[in-house]
Amino acid sequence: MASRYNYGPQRGGKFFRTLGVEPALGRLFTTEECLPHSRPVAMLSQAFWKRQFSANSGIVGQAINLNGTSATVVGILPDAFDFGSVFSPGAKTDLYLPVIMNDIRDGGNTLALVGRLRPGATLAQAQAEADLLGPHLPFSLQHPEYGGGYEVKLIGMKDYVSGKLRRSLIVLWGAVGLILLIVCVNLSNLLLSRAAARSQEFALRSALGAGRARLIRQLLTESLVLSGAGTVFGLAIAFAVTTYLAHQGSIALPLLSSVRVDGRALAWTLLIAVATAILFGLAPGLKISDGSLQDALKDNGRGTSEGRKHERMRSVLVISEVALACVLLVGAGLLLRSFLRVLDVDLGFEPSRAAAISLDYDDGGDAAKRSAIWHEILHRVEAIPAIESAGLSDNLPLSRNRSWGISVKGREYRKGELQDTFVYIVSPGYLNAIGMRLVKGRDIGWQDGPKSTKVVIVNETVAHRLWPGEDPIGRIAKVNGNDTLVIGVISDVRESSAEGNAGWQMYLPATQQGPEGAQLVVRTKLPPATLATTVMSTLRQMNPGQPATEFRPIQQIVDHAVSPRRFFVLLVSIFAILGLFLASLGIYGVISYSVTQRTQEIGIRMALGATQARVQLGAMRLALIGIAVGLVASFSASRLISSLLFATAPTDPTTFLSMVLLLGAVALLAGYIPARRA
DSSP states (O other): OOOOEEEOOSSTTHHHHHTTOOOSEEOOOOSGGGSTTOOOEEEEOHHHHHHHHTTOGGGTTOEEEETTEEEEEEEEOOTTOOHHHHHSTTOOOOEEEOOOHHHHTTSOSOOOOOOOOOTTOOHHHHHHHHHHHGGGSHHHHHOGGGTSOOOOOOOOHHHHHHGGGHHHHHHHHHHHHHHHHHHHHHHHHHHHHHHHHTHHHHHHHHHTTOOHHHHHHHHHHHHHHHHHHHHHHHHHHHHHHHHHHHTOOSSOOTTGGGOOOOHHHHHHHHHHHHHHHHHHHHHHHHHHHSSOHHHHHHHTOTTSOOOHHHHHHHHHHHHHHHHHHHHHHHHHHHHHHHHHHHHTSOOSSOOTTEEEEEOOOOOTTOHHHHHHHHHHHHHHHHTSTTEEEEEEESSOTTSOOOEEOEEETTOOOOTTTSOOEEEEEEOTTHHHHHTOOEEEEOOOOTTSOTTSOOEEEEEHHHHHHHSTTSOOTTOEEEETTEEEEEEEEEOOOOOSOSSSOOOEEEEEETTTSOOSSOEEEEEESSOGGGGHHHHHHHHHHHOTTOOOOOOEEHHHHHHHHTHHHHHHHHHHHHHHHHHHHHHHHHHHHHHHHHHHHTHHHHHHHHHTTOOHHHHHHHHHHHHHHHHHHHHHHHHHHHHHTGGGOSSOOTTOHHHHHHHHHHHHHHHHHHHHHHHHHO
């Protein structure tokens, strides 16, 4: 049975109970099941239980085949618990196994500690206790060369899950607010123009006894109808979009699978709808009810220009609308330019035309047997036509990582001087298959066997930090306490994210170290998807039990890593385009209405010598003022999103100029048609 799984608690069911999770069926793990040589057991996620076992409750207590081993299902977790969505966004976790510490003791820094504070205790108090315990932990005592102190850093679960997204969410809220304001301004302009055209009607109604409050109530009722219709339409779109996003596994955002339109969202929507209706309906209502019958007849008399009071208000609204759209466009432009810079980053490897697949094999923990199995796998896979090179690694860049320690033999370090080093256990040919660049030295070879001198390849960052100004080739490093010969240096690889700096990295031969599984990486002359069937067939010739796991292009892993920024930029860009569209509608509507009201005036002005260009320029005046105001606001707003930008200045002149030209062109087009008609 092929599936994805995570190791569960060390002490019975305390992991799940610490998180407040109880099984939907069955029970949690017991303490005895987390001890060496205990009988294999597993818990299933709700989704996997429904998908694989058709929600059959009888599976609890039954045995399933897990990587050739019989494991008893002891429980089904509730549907509300989504481990991947919280701890590994974008990943799906189907099975949970109790961790056996002896089996992973040499695996490196792969565990995360989850705890719950006692009632009344604070995170600061817990951190103070952890600082006292750090120097006395076994790791600190066994490795005095690290400065004699293991640093323990506690992070609140809320900050761990969503802390990095807080600023992005604030920016999205800001973008939504700007769109809401633009909509309100647009509708205010619409109702103001409509109310101005109905001034005589309202004046006559007022003369017949209708009070000011009654007139305002009527206009507010009309605005509530408009707002209500828009709310219903918007909710329908929201339901469709959130349902789609909740089933997207390609976007690495925490808790995305739990996104839905719930009762609180509906309550906020209702509140915003009412507030919006009041916001865009109150100004026209106050304006139209604040005047006499005489004023109304003067302002709207046949053949006269429109009343200056109404014209000034509409002018202010249009300027505000254009300014808000300018802020949105500049912000979206900066984020888009930043995202393009991320895509241009040198990852340290070449993802194109490379793909990976998880392997299943049994070496019994014997390095010599593992070496023979891996050698045979690579020999057969490389014989497939169109495959240029192949290699194996237990982890891939931009994927799950673990860290070990590395230092120079005989040298002592101050606390914090050494860093945890990402470790990859690989086969010969892996560096070439993944597209990494060997700067100096040699690659790992099959001659680096279990009885040979232990060897390691480090990245440039490690070489520069441990041997500054020296050639590290041939030097002896301490890797997990073992003397290890440095045989090569590779270019830095961005192992955690495309946006972060490369950390410390080292590559060890699988013939000398125990890997955590195996990922077969192939580089092809053809699109990787075309070789999936051939590669799977070859693997099953050697191992009929090879599970039908996904043949993933490496580019897909890169796309998954940058998916949060892509998703964020996409949303902001959609808001910016919508703001631009609404602003252009506002400009068109106001200028068109103004031209209709002032046709005779414009005709007289042109008869007296005013040129067509002068009339069109007058129509563009509001848009130009709005752009100027928007530019000033954009300079301030851009600094608020500076932490979200990558290799892009918040005052990037190219972005500002491009967005201003775009907004100006759209405004010119929106105002040209009615001005041309005039």
